[in-house]
Amino acid sequence: PFRGLNRRMAENGHLLNGYCAIPDAFSAELYARQGFDVITLDLQHGLIGYDAAVAMLQAITAVDVLPLVRIPWLDPAIIMKALDAGALGVTCPMVNTAADAERLVQYCKYPPMGQRSLGPVRAATAYGEDYAAHANRELSVIAMIETAEAVANIESILDVPGLDGVYIGPGDLSLSLNRKPQLEEFDTEVDAAIDRVLKGCIKKGLIAGIFAPGPEQAWRMVTRGFRFVTLSTDARALAFQAKSWVEKFRLL
Ligand code: 3PY
Ligand code: MG
Numbered sequence: 001p002f003r004g005l006n007r008r009m010a011e012n013g014h015l016l017n018g019y020c021a022i023p024d025a026f027s028a029e030l031y032a033r034q035g036f037d038v039i040t041l042d043l044q045h046g047l048i049g050y051d052a053a054v055a056m057l058q059a060i061t062a063v064d065v066l067p068l069v070r071i072p073w074l075d076p077a078i079i080m081k082a083l084d085a086g087a088l089g090v091t092c093p094m095v096n097t098a099a100d101a102e103r104l105v106q107y108c109k110y111p112p113m114g115q116r117s118l119g120p121v122r123a124a125t126a127y128g129e130d131y132a133a134h135a136n137r138e139l140s141v142i143a144m145i146e147t148a149e150a151v152a153n154i155e156s157i158l159d160v161p162g163l164d165g166v167y168i169g170p171g172d173l174s175l176s177l178n179r180k181p182q183l184e185e186f187d188t189e190v191d192a193a194i195d196r197v198l199k200g201c202i203k204k205g206l207i208a209g210i211f212a213p214g215p216e217q218a219w220r221m222v223t224r225g226f227r228f229v230t231l232s233t234d235a236r237a238l239a240f241q242a243k244s245w246v247e248k249f250r251l252l
Contacts, residue, residue: 002127004088004138005164005228008037008066009207014222015066017209019233020056021046029059031234040068040230043078044093050081054122057086061126068140074100076107076115083108086122089140091167091209096149098156105162108141113162140164142209142228146172151193154200165207167228168197183213198225 009015018036020028023046032039039060041053048056053069060067069087071078079090092104106114113136124131141162145151146169157166174182174190182190194210201208202225209228212218218231232240 002088002131002134002138003066005038005066005068005140005142005207007138009227012037014227014229016218017068017228017230019046019070019211019230020048021233021235022238023048023052023056025052025055025059027234028056029063031237032060032063032065036065036231038066038068038228039063040070040091041087042070042233043082044070044072046070046233046235050078050085053082054085057122057126061086068142070144074104074107076103079104079107080117080119083116083135083139084120084123086126088138089142089164091142091144093144093169094146094150094172095143095157095166096147097153098160101143101157101160101163104143105141105160108139109136109162142167142207144169145197146170147176148173148193149176151196154197158200158204158206163206165209165228166197166201167209168194168211170194170211183211184217 015037017038017040018031019040019042020031021042041048041056057067067087068089069082070091071082074092082090095101095104110116120131141164143163143166145166170183171181173193177189179190198208207227210221210226211230212221213232218229221229
């Protein structure tokens with residue numbers, strides 16, 4: 001009926017994700033039409049509130065991209081509302097233990113796998129009245145690994161049933177390792193932590209994702225084995241292109 005992350009992945013081998021931070025339906029629609037495989041609405045650090053997220057999900061339903069939401073925190077209320085509004089999966093910040101990952105899966109899945117409450121008001125409108133029958137299988141549950149604690153616990157986190165994969169936040173991970181935030185050039189210790197998470201995922205057949213600030217870094221991450229790679233954000237795309245136009249103009 002509707003295609004979640006794993007089925008899209010099987011066709012492509014990897015998925016390119018765009019983050020939306022700008023709280024607007026038209027900018028989300030515009031961004032979603034630029035060729036990304038996945039669009040993730042960032043409710044953690046983006047400026048998007050729930051009402052804007054609903055309108056943005058409606059706007060990108062018209063485009064053949066997978067809509068995900070990065071929820072602000074491991075909180076069942078916003079997870080259920082994001083999924084009911086039509087997100088086909090979530091990424092969750094700061095999942096540090098297997099117990100955190102278990103709670104995340106519980107909040108995303110209907111019984112008997114979990115404790116999601118039934119009421120897919122927009123999801124059933126957008127994806128069909130049989131949405132709930134397919135939701136546990138199609139919706140993706142992705143834990144963000146972005147602390148030293150999470151890396152230390154990675155094997156037990158990856159063993160949690162129902163988790164589709166993990167997503168590394170290199171900025172927070174480097175901070176947690178007492179480094180300056182690193183997104184592109186990783187020093188030895190940050191790189192070793194990234195490698196441990198990636199190898200664990202590959203061994204268990206789970207999807208490994210990571211944020212990348214630009215296309216070269218995103219491709220390097222794909223060649224390294226990451227199968228879900230974020231290429232920057234809508235806010236940065238807008239700022240970067242506008243700045244480059246203005247700078248070119250000033251030189252004429
Ligand atoms: C981080 O780098 O910490 C992130 O959360 C990127 O998504
Ligand atoms: Mg982070």
